[in-house]
Amino acid sequence: MPYLLLATIKTIIVVAILMHVLAYLQWIERKVIAHVQLRVGPRRVGPHGLLQPLADVIKLVTKEDMLPSHVNKVFYFLAPFVAVMFALIPMCLIPFGGDIRVFGIHTTMQVTDLNIGILAVLGLSGLGVYGVALAGWASNNKYSLMGGLRSSAQMISYELPMALSIASPLLILNTLSFREIVDKQSFFYFGFLPNWSIFHSPFPQILAFLIFLIAGFAETNRVPFDLPEAENELVAGFHTEYSSMKFASFFMAEYANMVTVSSVATLLFLGGWQPPFPQQYGSWLIPPVIFAISGLICFYHAANPARPFDRYTLPVFGVIFLGIAGVFLIPAVQPILLPLFWFSAKTGAILFVFIWVRATLPRFRYDQLMRFAWLFLFPVALVNLFATGLAVALTAK
Amino acid sequence: MDQILFLIFAAIAVICAINLVLQTHPISSALSLIGVMGALAVLYLLLGGEFIAAAQLIVYAGAIMVLFVFVIMLLNAGAEQKVKRRVWTRWSGAPLLLGFVGLMAYVVQVLLPPSSGIRFGSFLQGGPQTIGTRLFTAYLLPFEITSILILIAIIGAIVLARKEID
Numbered sequence: 001m002p003y004l005l006l007a008t009i010k011t012i013i014v015v016a017i018l019m020h021v022l023a024y025l026q027w028i029e030r031k032v033i034a035h036v037q038l039r040v041g042p043r044r045v046g047p048h049g050l051l052q053p054l055a056d057v058i059k060l061v062t063k064e065d066m067l068p069s070h071v072n073k074v075f076y077f078l079a080p081f082v083a084v085m086f087a088l089i090p091m092c093l094i095p096f097g098g099d100i101r102v103f104g105i106h107t108t109m110q111v112t113d114l115n116i117g118i119l120a121v122l123g124l125s126g127l128g129v130y131g132v133a134l135a136g137w138a139s140n141n142k143y144s145l146m147g148g149l150r151s152s153a154q155m156i157s158y159e160l161p162m163a164l165s166i167a168s169p170l171l172i173l174n175t176l177s178f179r180e181i182v183d184k185q186s187f188f189y190f191g192f193l194p195n196w197s198i199f200h201s202p203f204p205q206i207l208a209f210l211i212f213l214i215a216g217f218a219e220t221n222r223v224p225f226d227l228p229e230a231e232n233e234l235v236a237g238f239h240t241e242y243s244s245m246k247f248a249s250f251f252m253a254e255y256a257n258m259v260t261v262s263s264v265a266t267l268l269f270l271g272g273w274q275p276p277f278p279q280q281y282g283s284w285l286i287p288p289v290i291f292a293i294s295g296l297i298c299f300y301h302a303a304n305p306a307r308p309f310d311r312y313t314l315p316v317f318g319v320i321f322l323g324i325a326g327v328f329l330i331p332a333v334q335p336i337l338l339p340l341f342w343f344s345a346k347t348g349a350i351l352f353v354f355i356w357v358r359a360t361l362p363r364f365r366y367d368q369l370m371r372f373a374w375l376f377l378f379p380v381a382l383v384n385l386f387a388t389g390l391a392v393a394l395t396a397k
Numbered sequence: 398m399d400q401i402l403f404l405i406f407a408a409i410a411v412i413c414a415i416n417l418v419l420q421t422h423p424i425s426s427a428l429s430l431i432g433v434m435g436a437l438a439v440l441y442l443l444l445g446g447e448f449i450a451a452a453q454l455i456v457y458a459g460a461i462m463v464l465f466v467f468v469i470m471l472l473n474a475g476a477e478q479k480v481k482r483r484v485w486t487r488w489s490g491a492p493l494l495l496g497f498v499g500l501m502a503y504v505v506q507v508l509l510p511p512s513s514g515i516r517f518g519s520f521l522q523g524g525p526q527t528i529g530t531r532l533f534t535a536y537l538l539p540f541e542i543t544s545i546l547i548l549i550a551i552i553g554a555i556v557l558a559r560k561e562i563d
Contacts, residue, residue: 007463115524116451123438129463130431137470139422145470156460176525362531382507 009091010111018091023053023253036359047313059267066246068139080242080249083131087256090121094263095178097273097328097339107177109339118166118264119177125219125260128253129155132221135250136238147237150227150366153216157373158225162215164381165208168388169197169268172205182272192278196271203391207384209269211377213350216261220254220375223358226367251380262345262350271348273339287341288328295321399517403443410436422476425467427462434458445520448528 027042027049034041044048067076097109114120129152136148170176173184187195197205218225229237239250266272275283298318305311330339364372413432420426434457441450532540 044514057515073427113446116447119448119455119525123451123459126459126463127431128434130428130466133463133466133470134424136430149467149470152463152470156463156467345468 005112006105008105008326010107014091014111016035018088018256018259021259022252023057025255025259025351026054026056026251028351029358030210031361032352032355036356047309047316060245060248065246066241068141068241070140071241072138075134077246078239079135079138080246080253081131083128083132083253084249084256086124086128086131086306087253087260090254090260091263092125093117093121093178094260095272096269096343097336098182100336102336109327109336110179113177113179115175115177116206117267117300118170118176118181121260121264122166125257126155126159128257129233131250131253132238135242139238139241141241143234143236144238144240147229147234147240151221151238153222154225154227154369156375157370158215158218158377159371161211161377161381162219164311164378164385165211165215166268167386168208169200169348171385171388171392172197172203173199173268178267178272181267182274184272186226186274188278192281194271194274194276196274197269201396203388205388206270206383207380208388209265211381211384212265212269213353214377216265217354217357218369220261220354222254222258222354224361224364225369226363228371258351258354259347262347262354265350266343266346271341272346275338275342284328284334284338287338288325291321291325291328295325399443403440403517406436406439406443410440421479421517423474424466427465427469430528431458431462431467434462441523444516446523448523452461 030052031041042052045051045055056392067073092111093114094319095108095110095113099106099108101107105113107226132151133148136144136146136151139145141221170181173181175181175184185194185196189195189199191199191272193199194211197203198209219342221227221229227237234240239247242250277283298314302318305314327333328341410433413429413436418435420429438450438453438458441447441453442531463525477481
């Protein structure tokens with residue numbers, strides 16, 4: 001029974017954090033895109049628009065749920081559930097940190113560890129395409145159908161380079177369990193260069209990392225591969241006929257898929273929760289220093305306010321940041337917070353790239369998308385896999 | 398716990414399989430088939446075949462069935478027409494099927510040696526490492542022959558598809 005209790009508590013924590021991350025990811029996306037385009041972004045609801053996600057959720061929940069008369073009802077209702085379910089399940093396999101001890105209970109910072117972890121994540125997130133395909137088909141609308149068809153074709157095509165790019169670091173790491181994958185990247189060359197897969201010495205996996213990231217953009221239907229919902233040709237693609245919470249669940253599934261892809265990239269290529277240089281050279285000082293600097297910047301801008309009410313809001317953020325910096329200095333919580341910090345920092349950096357690309361790149365044409373997958377990405381991934389296999393075979397003892 | 402999970406997922410597999418035959422619309426049938434594949438993957442997992450479970454999920458439920466659904470959607474296949482059959486063909490099906498299944502169960506019971514009983518959690522050889530080692534040592538020849546067979550199938554598919562383009 002303690003196992004069940006522990007698993008339940010961990011699941012609740014992960015779900016609670018994930019839901020907030022998904023909500024605020026959207027706020028961050030709007031803010032970042034706004035700043036890239038020289039706008040200010042949402043700032044009406046709460047200080048700097050920080051309560052905007054809450055307002056969005058209330059708006060989506062209270063909106064009228066339209067049911068078009070011409071849809072296939074069963075599949076129309078089933079599709080958003082399928083999409084959101086297979087986007088959220090893989091999260092329970094992602095580890096956020098190493099072994100920890102809380103109140104005398106020894107546990108891992110992960111809901112469950114499978115020795116086929118990465119395969120399970122691939123398989124489960126691959127099923128998410130049914131949500132999109134079904135939504136497009138059940139809507140009984142030619143734009144939706146086109147969106148659903150494009151989405152299934154795109155996902156089948158990009159799953160190949162993605163699987164091949166995952167295979168090459170797995171050849172080096174020699175395991176499928178996420179926990180062991182990260183443990184094998186914990187060692188440092190010459191005492192300071194991290195042994196992450198993208199820096200691995202016989203054959204660095206930078207190419208595989210880039211292929212994985214590009215295929216990840218396509219798998220999550222993000223710009224520049226968001227053909228399934230290309231608004232200037234397909235209205236809104238597969239979710240044209242959806243409104244209210246059903247629309248919101250497609251939205252949530254897209255962001256959850258983004259988080260999963262970024263987490264898997266972090267674990268496989270960037271060493272998971274391992275710091276970029278060893279503990280004894282002071283890598284544990286980086287998070288408190290970053291938060292302290294953020295706090296001081298807040299205080300500086302509060303002293304020289306650009307807008308009148310910055311004088312009152314920014315000191316609050318400054319105190320919060322300094323408080324977080326202080327928490328990072330407490331030795332008792334460091335084994336929990338430091339892995340979490342590095343994991344979130346790396347995943348967050350990849351998520352930022354997702355948003356950055358959305359703000360800068362135009363959309364591909366559909367034939368370009370397919371040609372790119374089959375004639376460029378797939379052969380490159382294959383060559384990379386062969387080269388890595390050769391390197392591994394030659395260096396094997 | 399294992400028994401309860403087995404019963405739940407076995408029931409899902411059987412119900413989905415029956416639904417697959419009963420549905421008239423191809424999309425409903427395809428989705429029922431995905432249900433069968435998913436439930437089978439869980440059954441493999443319960444028996445300790447972790448790698449097979451993941452492969453089932455990725456290859457069958459993921460890749461192959463996506464292609465099925467894609468083709469059905471692309472061709473926009475409609476619901477199949479129910480053909481009026483004679484009364485006796487409609488009612489003799491179920492007893493015949495029951496008789497056939499009973500016969501099969503009897504033959505399996507008699508022919509197969511009395512097994513020591515398959516227990517949940519007793520099989521520990523289903524991990525990717527064991528399967529990989531076995532594939533590349535004991536079963537290398539069948540493995541290579543299968544890959545050549547699949548290669549031939551791919552080339553055949555390309556040749557057949559090209560003919561239509563020219």
